[in-house]
Amino acid sequence: MKIDFILNGRPVSVEAPGSASLLSVLRQELGLTGPKEGCGVGECGACTVLLDGQAVDSCLLPAAKAQGHEVRTVEGLARGDRLHPLQEAFLVAGAVQCGFCTPGMLMSAAALLQRRPRPSEAEIKEALEGNLCRCTGYQDILKAVRLAVAKLEERP
Numbered sequence: 001m002k003i004d005f006i007l008n009g010r011p012v013s014v015e016a017p018g019s020a021s022l023l024s025v026l027r028q029e030l031g032l033t034g035p036k037e038g039c040g041v042g043e044c045g046a047c048t049v050l051l052d053g054q055a056v057d058s059c060l061l062p063a064a065k066a067q068g069h070e071v072r073t074v075e076g077l078a079r080g081d082r083l084h085p086l087q088e089a090f091l092v093a094g095a096v097q098c099g100f101c102t103p104g105m106l107m108s109a110a111a112l113l114q115r116r117p118r119p120s121e122a123e124i125k126e127a128l129e130g131n132l133c134r135c136t137g138y139q140d141i142l143k144a145v146r147l148a149v150a151k152l153e154e155r156p
């Protein structure tokens, strides 16, 4: 089947089997390897992308559901050469080790900051609770999100 949607700000049109997940279409048909396949069953969050601004597990979402919608992946987070404040904060806070979970963490955090620019600690934890990391112990990831919030507050 043919699926048309907006991917990282640009219209795309792709042929995919009716049973394909959005994750497989992004990775295999469109060559975007930012979203990762960890568990493949909605448990780890490594495949998180934004669908109309909402964080979704793209491994569970049928690609057909993207028809006519807006999808953003980690590849679409930076603005040209300028990293998103969350990406900068992850680097500064040392919140990346193997990096496998990082695209999903970033997209879940980005969805949070879009709807709650000044989230509480509890809201940050809740937004990231579906994203598993085997490396960092989460403290540096939480620190990075707090740092990005502080940076965004400083902006005029």
Ligand code: FES
Residues within 6 Å of the ligand: 036, 037, 038, 039, 040, 041, 042, 043, 044, 045, 046, 047, 048, 057, 058, 059, 060
């Ligand atoms: S790969 Fe989608 S939630 Fe784990």
Ligand code: FES
Residues within 6 Å of the ligand: 095, 096, 097, 098, 099, 100, 101, 102, 132, 133, 134, 135, 136
């Ligand atoms: S940095 Fe390795 S899984 Fe999170």
